[in-house]
Amino acid sequence: xxxxxxxxxxAEIWEKLTPVAEDIGSDALLRMFASFPxxxxxxxxxxxxxxxxxxxxxxxxxxxxxxxxxxDISQLTVTLAPLQTFxxxxxxxxPSNFKLFSHCMLVTLACHMGDDFTPVAHAAMDKxxxxxAAVLAEKYR
Amino acid sequence: xxxxxxxxxxxxxxxxxxxxxxxxxxxxxxxVLIVYPWTERYFGTFGDIFTASAVLNNAKVVAHGKVxxxxxxxxxxxxxNIKKTYAxxxxxxxxxFHVDPDNFRLLADCITIAIACKVKSALDPQVQATWKKFxxxxxxxxxxxxx
Numbered sequence: 189x190x191x192x193x194x195x196x197x198x199a200e201i202w203e204k205l206t207p208v209a210e211d212i213g214s215d216a217l218l219r220m221f222a223s224f225p226x227x228x229x230x231x232x233x234x235x236x237x238x239x240x241x242x243x244x245x246x247x248x249x250x251x252x253x254x255x256x257x258x259x260d261i262s263q264l265t266v267t268l269a270p271l272q273t274f275x276x277x278x279x280x281x282x283p284s285n286f287k288l289f290s291h292c293m294l295v296t297l298a299c300h301m302g303d304d305f306t307p308v309a310h311a312a313m314d315k316x317x318x319x320x321a322a323v324l325a326e327k328y329r
Numbered sequence: 330x331x332x333x334x335x336x337x338x339x340x341x342x343x344x345x346x347x348x349x350x351x352x353x354x355x356x357x358x359x360x361v362l363i364v365y366p367w368t369e370r371y372f373g374t375f376g377d378i379f380t381a382s383a384v385l386n387n388a389k390v391v392a393h394g395k396v397x398x399x400x401x402x403x404x405x406x407x408x409x410n411i412k413k414t415y416a417x418x419x420x421x422x423x424x425x426f427h428v429d430p431d432n433f434r435l436l437a438d439c440i441t442i443a444i445a446c447k448v449k450s451a452l453d454p455q456v457q458a459t460w461k462k463f464x465x466x467x468x469x470x471x472x473x474x475x476x
Contacts (some may be wrong), residue, residue, distance in 0.1 A: 203390035214452070218454040219454040219457055219458075221454070222454040222457065222460045223454075223461050226399055241470060281374045289360070289437060292457075294438075294442055295441060295442060295445050295452070295457060297442075298442045298445035298446045298449075299446075299448075299449045299450060299452055300449075301446070302446050302447070302449055303446055303447075305361040305442070305445075305446050307356070307359050307360045307364065307381060307385065308359055308363065308381050308383070310363070310364055310442060311360075311364040314364050325337045
């Protein structure tokens with residue numbers, strides 16, 4: 189459960205990261221591919237090497253979706269409805285992978301924000317990403 | 330048994346050299362207690378650890394954080410023998426502290442994030458993957474005496 193203060197903090201952080209969505213997104217993806225090679229199996233049709241156009245655009249897409257959801261966390265199910273359908277019926281990514289990506293996103297944020305990624309920000313972000321992943325997986329079954 | 334290449338060993342040592350145990354230890358333990366509040370159950374003697382600010386101002390959390398990270402130093406020094414090095418600690422956490430071993434994974438994640446905050450770009454994706462391999466070996470070793 190995210191408190192009002194946490195929701196505000198999350199919205200602020202993602203608003204600041206939107207201009208660098210490409211960097212943040214591609215960094216998190218690269219970390220996930222390096223630490224969890226099994227996740228690469230979902231990207232066999234793309235060039236996911238560092239700095240590739242596919243990686244940058246894909247990373248940007250993901251971060252913008254996360255940032256959009258952060259604007260009003262109470263409306264997550266509404267905001268993510270199209271992505272829920274997409275992930276459940278077309279992408280069919282095993283939802284256990286969302287956890288892996290979330291962890292790598294936390295590391296990306298820590299490297300990017302340094303000491304500004306305080307334990308409180310870390311906790312709020314972990315909660316938000318968990319909620320995001322849970323909503324994303326809602327239509328799977 | 331986990332095998333580390335020469336490159337992996339030097340990567341792990343290089344990151345570890347950048348870690349100030351007295352800073353990262355307390356930060357990592359504070360993150361565990363703040364991000365995963367149910368872990369409070371294991372620290373009944375620590376006093377007030379029920380809010381983020383209480384955790385961040387708790388002297389026992391600071392002291393114990395240092396203890397935990399000093400133990401990780403043993404693993405860095407004994408990379409080929411982590412299981413044996415940690416057998417005693419594993420047994421202790423099982424028989425005496427009754428710690429759910431899933432918590433070792435949570436602590437490992439928080440240690441990585443605490444280090445990331447300090448070293449930033451030095452923990453690039455490849456380095457992170459190597460560091461994760463090392464911490465996974467430590468987590469396995471901590472699980473090894475649970476039976």
